[in-house]
Amino acid sequence: MRVYLVAVERPGSRRWHVSLDPSLRADVLYHAQRRAAVRLWRSARPYPLGTALAEVRRLNRDGRRPFRAWRPEREPVVVPADGGKIGSDPFLDKLSGEAPGAEENRVISGGHADAADKPADLAGRLTEAMAGRSLLAEEFESLVQSLGLGGAGGDWRFLAQWGILSGWFTLRPSVEVAGRRGRPLPRKRALCLRCGADERWMRYTACASCGETCPYCERCLTMGRARACTPLIAGAAKPSGVAGTVPERFVCDGGPATGNAVVAESDTAMAGPSGGTASATGERDAVADALSAVPGLALNPVQEEAAREALRFVLSSRPSQSGGEVRSFLIWAVTGAGKTEMIFPLIAAVRARGGRVAVATPRKDVVLELVPRISAAFPEEKVAGLYGGAGRKWPTGGIIVSTTHQLIRHEAAFDLVVLDEVDAFPFHGDPMLAHAARKALKPGAAFVMLSATPPRDMQRDVRRGRLPCATVPVRHHRHPLPVPACERPAKLAALLIRTLERGAQAFVFVPRIAMLEPELARLRKALDGVCPPGRIEATSSRDPMREDKVRRLRAGDIRILLTTTILERGVTIPKADVYVLEADHRLFDAAALVQMAGRAGRSAEDPEGRVAFLAVRLTREQRRAIREIRRMNKLARQKGWLAKSGDSGRRGNRPAPESRPSRFFGFISGRASGQQAGSGAGDRSANRKGWRAWRD
Numbered sequence: 001m002r003v004y005l006v007a008v009e010r011p012g013s014r015r016w017h018v019s020l021d022p023s024l025r026a027d028v029l030y031h032a033q034r035r036a037a038v039r040l041w042r043s044a045r046p047y048p049l050g051t052a053l054a055e056v057r058r059l060n061r062d063g064r065r066p067f068r069a070w071r072p073e074r075e076p077v078v079v080p081a082d083g084g085k086i087g088s089d090p091f092l093d094k095l096s097g098e099a100p101g102a103e104e105n106r107v108i109s110g111g112h113a114d115a116a117d118k119p120a121d122l123a124g125r126l127t128e129a130m131a132g133r134s135l136l137a138e139e140f141e142s143l144v145q146s147l148g149l150g151g152a153g154g155d156w157r158f159l160a161q162w163g164i165l166s167g168w169f170t171l172r173p174s175v176e177v178a179g180r181r182g183r184p185l186p187r188k189r190a191l192c193l194r195c196g197a198d199e200r201w202m203r204y205t206a207c208a209s210c211g212e213t214c215p216y217c218e219r220c221l222t223m224g225r226a227r228a229c230t231p232l233i234a235g236a237a238k239p240s241g242v243a244g245t246v247p248e249r250f251v252c253d254g255g256p257a258t259g260n261a262v263v264a265e266s267d268t269a270m271a272g273p274s275g276g277t278a279s280a281t282g283e284r285d286a287v288a289d290a291l292s293a294v295p296g297l298a299l300n301p302v303q304e305e306a307a308r309e310a311l312r313f314v315l316s317s318r319p320s321q322s323g324g325e326v327r328s329f330l331i332w333a334v335t336g337a338g339k340t341e342m343i344f345p346l347i348a349a350v351r352a353r354g355g356r357v358a359v360a361t362p363r364k365d366v367v368l369e370l371v372p373r374i375s376a377a378f379p380e381e382k383v384a385g386l387y388g389g390a391g392r393k394w395p396t397g398g399i400i401v402s403t404t405h406q407l408i409r410h411e412a413a414f415d416l417v418v419l420d421e422v423d424a425f426p427f428h429g430d431p432m433l434a435h436a437a438r439k440a441l442k443p444g445a446a447f448v449m450l451s452a453t454p455p456r457d458m459q460r461d462v463r464r465g466r467l468p469c470a471t472v473p474v475r476h477h478r479h480p481l482p483v484p485a486c487e488r489p490a491k492l493a494a495l496l497i498r499t500l501e502r503g504a505q506a507f508v509f510v511p512r513i514a515m516l517e518p519e520l521a522r523l524r525k526a527l528d529g530v531c532p533p534g535r536i537e538a539t540s541s542r543d544p545m546r547e548d549k550v551r552r553l554r555a556g557d558i559r560i561l562l563t564t565t566i567l568e569r570g571v572t573i574p575k576a577d578v579y580v581l582e583a584d585h586r587l588f589d590a591a592a593l594v595q596m597a598g599r600a601g602r603s604a605e606d607p608e609g610r611v612a613f614l615a616v617r618l619t620r621e622q623r624r625a626i627r628e629i630r631r632m633n634k635l636a637r638q639k640g641w642l643a644k645s646g647d648s649g650r651r652g653n654r655p656a657p658e659s660r661p662s663r664f665f666g667f668i669s670g671r672a673s674g675q676q677a678g679s680g681a682g683d684r685s686a687n688r689k690g691w692r693a694w695r696d
């Protein structure tokens with residue numbers, strides 16, 4: 001968009017700013033209300049936002065030499081010292097529109113969903129809704145409308161400008177372009193201030209909004225178009241610190257935040273009752289308090305120890321506005337360890353200090369599942385779920401449960417971000433989402449990652465002591481993880497019959513969607529007379545009936561489900577076996593194999609589900625997966641955390657004699673794909689060694 005430059009002239013001084021409000025009404029009112037005698041000069045024409053902001057910076061730095069294009073309009077707007085008639089605008093009444101006397105003990109409520117909860121004044125509602133948010137202009141407009149403020153005193157441009165002048169919001173271009181004006185550089189350098197993308201992601205097109213050639217960011221395009229001329233409006237995370245006309249009304253009641261007090265996050269509040277230099281006793285107390293804060297939460301000793309370690313980490317972080325590195329912590333918990341319960345004490349600890357928490361997960365269905373669980377654990381809290389397709393609503397609360405993508409609309413907002421399944425698509429390997437997660441944290445705040453299969457670079461950091469980590473090597477029922485057996489592909493039907501005979505259900509994973517139909521037909525035929533064809537189904541990301549089939553699987557109606565890795569996480573069936581077809585496929589890395597294996601033996605009733613990798617060869621990734629599972633079982637056994645002695649999970653899963661390595665090795669060098677690192681002839685001895693380690 002194009003915006004006007006405004007020169008604010010006082011006797012002896014001149015300052016420039018950009019006004020989003022073309023009528024200058026916000027600017028005039030703001031100065032009138034402050035009883036400031038000023039003359040406002042508006043530029044004769046509007047400029048693209050990015051250019052205008054750069055010029056304002058330059059003008060304010062060196063005010064004596066306005067740039068050549070600065071052509072103010074002939075007449076200034078004069079604001080007299082007494083504010084004049086301008087000062088009695090209906091908007092100003094709405095700004096602090098509340099009966100006097102109702103202001104004592106006010107707590108700004110955690111949302112706008114409830115009319116009774118709303119702060120009646122416009123300033124409170126706007127700053128609260130914008131707290132920690134960073135929005136494109138169109139998103140800000142939508143937020144203003146959702147608050148019902150559209151008609152409260154002007155359009156979004158007016159409200160944005162008022163907020164910027166009042167110091168509630170900051171204004172930046174969504175994409176910042178470095179380079180001298182008027183001199184086309186051979187290489188421009190543009191940076192997306194929203195997702196952190198650099199020049200490589202920029203597309204320069206003729207822009208209808210500003211009328212010039214204007215870059216937009218392609219990386220975060222799915223979240224709305226960030227252009228060099230699109231305003232990026234960020235709300236202060238800490239309304240108690242905002243400058244402006246009505247600061248006192250943002251002061252909360254100060255005590256430990258219960259209920260809906262979401263804006264108590266001042267630095268002092270975060271320091272907690274124990275003060276800035278928390279003594280060891282104070283910290284111990286805080287840990288104990290947090291562990292007992294959630295009624296009905298029953299952690300087993302393993303979960304509790306991990307939660308304790310993570311709590312000590314979270315409690316030692318000191319978010320501030322002034323700076324400091326984001327600090328990370330990893331909870332490395334095997335599949336089925338009950339990691340959601342482990343984060344409840346962390347949430348309790350941060351909320352007790354008045355901080356805000358975001359729980360982010362890569363998948364929308366997990367958001368939908370977590371919101372009621374967290375709401376039930378924290379009945380006093382307002383828990384907001386954010387995900388794509390939730391409609392143009394802007395819920396807010398002390399606890400946000402969000403898809404990782406939605407974090408991009410936040411900035412310096414949270415004292416704790418818990419990131420679930422840090423290794424999962426789309427988070428892993430997407431620098432945009434990593435940037436979003438870090439940007440959403442206040443400086444110095446705590447970043448807690450959860451994973452059953454951390455990426456290798458993260459594991460390395462843990463080993464080298466660069467990343468503090470709590471390991472939970474045992475499931476909530478404290479039985480060992482089922483160790484995968486290696487079988488020939490031809491054995492699938494026989495294995496499935498065994499599964500059906502023991503009354504279990506089966507996941508059959510395949511690497512490619514194209515395999516599903518032929519495998520389904522084959523299995524239905526092979527199991528004819530054992531299992532009705534309607535109880536064997538296949539599903540994938542392209543299946544419109546997927547949700548229905550998952551429901552039927554949960555209900556026990558489907559006995560055998562063929563699927564791709566879309567179901568490697570999330571769906572839990574109490575009594576299930578897992579078979580991975582083409583386990584040697586290059587798409588199946590160790591993490592995916594561990595996740596798939598993790599679908600078996602989840603419940604206390606059937607903790608010893610069976611897992612088999614069906615392939616003609618044993619790849620490095622399969623060996624890694626098996627080694628990883630064994631390592632966790634060993635760790636659990638050493639710590640004495642297993643429910644009973646002996647590796648009972650291994651029984652029945654021992655590789656059958658016919659699957660011994662000699663038969664496989666003939667295939668290894670010949671069929672190894674190029675993408676398999678280190679595959680080929682030189683890998684053979686390593687294979688043999690790995691195999692021995694696996695077998696023994």
Ligand SMILES: [Zn+2]
Nearest residue numbers: 192195217220
């Ligand atoms: Zn971007």
Ligand SMILES: [Zn+2]
Nearest residue numbers: 207210214229
């Ligand atoms: Zn533009």
